[in-house]
Amino acid sequence: MPLKAHGIPSSNVHSAISLLINGLVNIKDTSGEFLMTLPDGRVIDTKGWNDWEWTHGVGLYGLWQHHVLTGSSSSLEVIEEWFRNRFAEGGTTKNINTMAAMLTLCCLYEHEKQHGGDSAKEATKYLAHLEAWADWAMNDLIRTRQHGLQHVTYLDDNHQQLWADTLVMTCLPLAKIGLVLNKPQYIAEAKRQFLLHSQYLFDAPTGLFFHGWQFYDESNPAPTDQPHLQGHNFARARWARGNSWATIAIPELISLLNLDPEHDPLAVHLVSVLRAQIEALLPLQAKNGLWCTLLDVPESEGSYPEASATAGFAAGMLKACRLRLFPKKDCERYTESAVKAAKAVLDNVSVDGELLSTSFGTGMGSDYQHYKNIPITPMPYGQAMALLALGEFLRLYI
Template identity: 60%
Template sequence: MPTTYAGITSQEVHAKIELLISAMVNIRDKTGEFLLTLPDGRVIDTKGWQDWEWTHGIGLYGIWQYYQLTNEPRYLAIIEDWFAARFAAGGTTKNINTMAAMLTLACVYERTGNPAYLPWLDAWAEWAYHDLERTRHGGMQHITYLEENRDQLWDDTLMMTVLPLAKIGFVLRRPHYVDEARRQFLLHVQYLFDAKTGLFFHGWQFHEDGRPGGHNFAEARWARGNSWLTIAIPEFLELLREGAASSSSSNGGSSNDVALEAFLRSTLRAQCEALRPLQDPTTGLWRTLLDVPESEGSYAEASATAGFAFGVLKGLRRRDLPAGAGEFEDMAVRAVRAVLANVSDDGELLNTSFGTGMGRDLQHYKDIPVTSMPYGQAMAIMALVEFSRRFI
């Protein structure tokens, strides 16, 4: 078994992952700056580990990825302890972001068969399928704790709600969930993909008065938003293939996925080709606004860089990107080096931008503060886990 790849050692990678997990579950909001106060009086700790927001949903999925690789019971225990505590507290409000945790829960249920998880998967997936507000033409409206975001599509939605719905559909053998996920991927690419650059806009707003058309807000080609697509497309393609291989249409797989898979693969490739010249040649990082220079306030951002590394590496491994495309491999390895360089001695991923709502101008993105967050930790873990497969 190889112990070094591209000058990076297996020992270093695993040590960093363990540091990242330890820091994730021990992150504290010491000033209260990142607390989210809801109209009903609840206070959501978006930074600390003991609460329920998309930040934690992505955090759980990062730990799950490492558990899959290592089969170490202590990592599964972290995940199951989090769910046990959240369920005991009575759960939380259903919205696009809080649905993110259901992706990991579906994975855990598939592995363990714990019947305690089934009613939660059923209730949340039924909500997403039937009751989650839709935009014009049926896209999932990006509802959060604080905002209705009427008739808005966000690229975050594919990672936070669509991917969990698809996974639950396969696990519970409900193909209509998977069909809905297929439709959501197509709709979001339709309205958010920027054909001129190959990148994605953060969001789309339909005209509120019912007139045709709409706009892409600030036309922000935001890095982390783009990275959700880089992650979600290979993940969804893998789900579709596994569903088809598991045999029958009763499990959600379909021969009709041939065209959809080709469409998503070409979309992923276009995005990766657009990302390549925008990566900093020295640091390996991308900027928070991908095509805005650092001199204009677009700072280097590590969580998106980790997301791009994961998606490109997985896309190459699963042949969703051309296997012979050395330029993609080189880009991903530079990104992995950037992730490693941005893990502090305490295990926190540095240069991680805080949660980012929809911006009406580009300055909005430049002003987002930088702080360690569970999702940043998880995205770094995911990148390093995918890189670790080079050692197998």
């Protein structure tokens, strides 16, 4: 009989992960509706595997974690092939989202360098890419007021805007590159960005994160009757997937940098923020294990259940408890919620390896209706986030 954890046979989790990996690398945009046409004429396939966007960055890291945990050679080969093909095509534009892939590339560089021989020679091919992307993030990526990383994407500079997504897409890769290449200034910058983003995005009264922040400046001045205001949080939306980036990123940064959660000042602060967020999440989780796309807006008011954010919450909560960031009694409650979420993720993995109940890509909204109107459609970042969740869940069987 297969080993069970919380009533789930390990074979069920392995089967779901296999489906998700297959769905991630074989998903196709048969209609063309998910193609992104850039001003320079390039067309980015946001649904398919053979292109370069944040979806691929998250998916690569999910595959990497699967390789680390299981020793899967096939996951490693998929990662190596993806980078080999993207570099042969000439790479892509550097922006917040496209840098997400550098986290896995840095792990791959470290792995192959340590193995010596031909692997070490292969690693040298990655070094120039890591150096160039980290240098760009440090010196050329546009900063907002207070030196925050502006959420620049393929289509929009998002002038003077901070988004929660940036923590995973750019800050984690920058921290990892700094660690591996012995560039303490990169690590310091990543830490600074975590502090800045929590300063402007964390909503202390609710314990949740806002989706984004907009600084006022000369081109976008404060209201004339309130000239003292420095900016705003758009719709003040506590959007689920945006919140899940913080849930993933905080324990990931603490783990990457081996920060002491009891004595390192940054770690102490981030653990406190994460704990407040998880405490807020627990009563908002539905009986079926999912959270709504607007966390504190009920489904009866048009905020539908959303699986990709649920996967992100499960991944972050399980990792935080595995790292023992919270007292044991708290982790028992958090793990119970995370397992419930992981079961909901399993329930939403289709036979084609797609994560159902996933919302389409979501730009910054000026009102709640914007988020309620985002359609539900399988997208590869659903598979990617589910991989992170179920990969972390697999550790319960060890």
